[in-house]
Amino acid sequence: MRLLVTGGAGFIGANFVHQTVTQRPGVHVTVLDKLTYAGNRASLDPVAERIEFVHGDIADTALVDRLVGGVDAVVHFAAESHNDNSLADPWPFVQTNIVGTYSLLQAVRRHQVRYHHISTDEVYGDLELDDPKAFDESTPYNPSSPYSASKASSDMLVRAWVRSFGVRATISNCSNNYGPYQHVEKFIPRQITNLIDGVRPRLYGSGHQVRDWIHVEDHNSAVWEILERGRIGQTYLIGADGERDNRSVVELILAAFGRSPDDFDHVTDRPGHDLRYAIDASLLRTELGWEPRYRDFRQGLDATIGWYRDNESWWRPQKAATESAYVAAGERVL
Ligand code: NAD
Ligand code: TDX
Numbered sequence: 001m002r003l004l005v006t007g008g009a010g011f012i013g014a015n016f017v018h019q020t021v022t023q024r025p026g027v028h029v030t031v032l033d034k035l036t037y038a039g040n041r042a043s044l045d046p047v048a049e050r051i052e053f054v055h056g057d058i059a060d061t062a063l064v065d066r067l068v069g070g071v072d073a074v075v076h077f078a079a080e081s082h083n084d085n086s087l088a089d090p091w092p093f094v095q096t097n098i099v100g101t102y103s104l105l106q107a108v109r110r111h112q113v114r115y116h117h118i119s120t121d122e123v124y125g126d127l128e129l130d131d132p133k134a135f136d137e138s139t140p141y142n143p144s145s146p147y148s149a150s151k152a153s154s155d156m157l158v159r160a161w162v163r164s165f166g167v168r169a170t171i172s173n174c175s176n177n178y179g180p181y182q183h184v185e186k187f188i189p190r191q192i193t194n195l196i197d198g199v200r201p202r203l204y205g206s207g208h209q210v211r212d213w214i215h216v217e218d219h220n221s222a223v224w225e226i227l228e229r230g231r232i233g234q235t236y237l238i239g240a241d242g243e244r245d246n247r248s249v250v251e252l253i254l255a256a257f258g259r260s261p262d263d264f265d266h267v268t269d270r271p272g273h274d275l276r277y278a279i280d281a282s283l284l285r286t287e288l289g290w291e292p293r294y295r296d297f298r299q300g301l302d303a304t305i306g307w308y309r310d311n312e313s314w315w316r317p318q319k320a321a322t323e324s325a326y327v328a329a330g331e332r333v334l
Contacts, residue, residue, distance in 0.1 A: 002028045002071040006058050006104065007078030008051075009033040011182040012118070014043035016077065016220045021047045024224075032056055032067055034096075038081065042314055043181045058100035061107070068107035073114040073227065076104055082185055083122075083147045087271060088329050090146035097150035098157070105161045108169070115169040116227050117158045121212070121237065122148035123173060126274035129210065134278035135173075137235050144272050155235075162233045170230040172223060174238035175279045178300065179216035180307040184315050185322045187211075188301070191250055191264075192308045193319055195257045202331070205269030207247035210276040214240040215294035225288045239279025240292035252298060256305050266334045 003020070007013040008031030020027055030052040033039045044053065056063045058078050068074060078100060080086065080093045101117070108115040124135045125142030141156075143149040161167040182189045191201035222238045230236060251261040284290045294300045308315060 001026065001073065002030070004030050004032060004067055004071040004074045006032045006074070006076045007039070008053075009035055009039035009041055009043055010077060010081070011038075011043075011179075011186075012177055012216055012219060013077035014040075014181050015179060015216045016075065016223065017044060017051060018047055019217060019220050020224075021050050028052075030054060030067060030071065032058060032064070033078065034058070036080075037318075038183050038185075040181075040314070059095060059103050061103045064103050064107045065110065068104070068113055069111050071113060073116070074104060074108055075116045075118065075223065075227065076101065077118045079118075079151070080147065082183075083145045084185070084270060084326075084329065086145050086147035086150070090150075093146050093150040097147075098153045101154035101157055105157055105167065109161060109165045109167050112168070114227075115158075115167060116223065116230075117155065117169060117171045118223070119155050119171055119173045120148065120151050121173050121175045121239070121277045121279055122274065123152040123155060124277075127276040127278055129208070129276055131276070131278075134212075134239075134280040135237060136280040137237055137283055144274050159233075168232045170226050170232065171235040172226055172238050173235065174219050174222075175212035175214050175240075175242070175277055177216045177219050178213055179304055180311070181314070182216075183322075184318050185325075187246065188249065188253070188304065189308060189315065190322070191253050192305050193315055195253065195259070196309065196312070197319070201250045201253065201264040202267045202333075203246055203250055203264055204267060204273060207250065207266070208245050209273060210243050210245045210278070211249075212239050212278050213242035213244055213249075213297055214238065214292065215300045218292040218294055221293070222284060222290050225284070225290045229288055236284045236288070237279050237281050238284060239281045240294070242297055243276075243278055244297065249301075252301055253305065256302055267331050268334065
């Protein structure tokens with residue numbers, strides 16, 4: 001099998017490529033990545049000899065057409081992925097997440113290539129803290145930020161290309177991922193690397209917002225199940241029952257560093273900050289028999305902290321610029 005992986009130098013894509021090369025030696029992987037600030041060639045160093053890497057933009061239709069014409073399937077991870085950036089400047093989100101997805105859809109349509117679309121639970125908006133229902137495949141779309149609106153738009157394009165043009169596509173909407181190779185702009189790596197630097201963690205607003213955490217390897221094992229056995233045209237939600245409020249995540253990270261649970265700063269809140277995400281992954285579990293392997297969040301978090309301690313050379317070059325960008329965007333201690 002020949003597979004095109006877009007965004008393979010990013011967090012989830014790089015982990016997907018590692019897992020694929022290790023567990024499925026018969027699969028030939030080509031990565032297409034623009035190497036934006038979020039892409040890091042070094043994330044693919046452990047598998048560099050075993051894959052093909054193409055430096056390019058998913059919105060480059062000629063390049064995409066040529067690459068798609070040479071594979072059996074596409075897994076599309078590439079995106080602008082950070083909510084805070086989408087509030088500062090939405091345009092790259094429209095360009096990459098919507099126009100870029102359009103470019104891939106036209107190519108898979110032309111070459112009749114199987115396509116899997118990676119998306120997020122954020123397309124469903126947010127839930128009240130006491131809502132007994134979690135998101136499922138029938139939840140109406142209700143995105144809050146430019147990021148989630150651009151992902152929702154891309155999902156809608158996929159659905160239309162399936163129905164109108166017979167494209168063989170599946171979609172997955174996953175909850176918040178954690179694990180190695182995640183950019184230091186994101187919540188968990190930001191706090192871990194702050195603490196390595198002796199800086200207090202930074203909690204947006206009250207910190208009572210809830211995210212549904214899943215280890216990146218569990219996300220990617222679900223993607224493989226869907227790619228191999230998912231029904232064409234179907235959306236699958238991916239989640240591992242990992243709901244935690246942000247404050248308790250910071251407290252766990254502080255404990256791992258031997259610091260007291262209140263040794264953090266409250267900083268300015270994110271405008272439009274979604275309150276709670278929660279996934280009901282029953283369809284994925286019952287229809288495809290998928291189960292997560294990482295069931296203990298604390299253990300997964302400790303392993304992730306260990307990875308950031310051991311791989312400072314990977315994240316250090318991004319750290320200062322990332323923190324300066326937060327300050328420039330107006331973040332201040334409350
Ligand atoms: P990331 O920001 O770490 O990586 C994105 C990658 O895409 C980078 O390597 C970047 O260089 C590349 N890229 C960006 N624009 C491109 C373009 N125009 N052409 C080619 N490559 C381009 O993101 P991530 O966290 O790994 O997320 C991957 C996917 O998973 C995204 O589609 C995101 O919406 C989705 N997702 C993420 C999470 C999460 O918790 N991180 C949860 C659910 C879904
Ligand atoms: O310094 C911080 N302090 C803080 O309290 C940062 C960076 C974040 N937060 C909060 C905001 C969120 O409630 O932590 C939570 C998680 O924040 P992010 O890591 O920015 O993730 P989120 O906005 O939830 O979106 C993530 O999950 C869904 C990914 O970035 C998306 O790509 C994915 O679609």
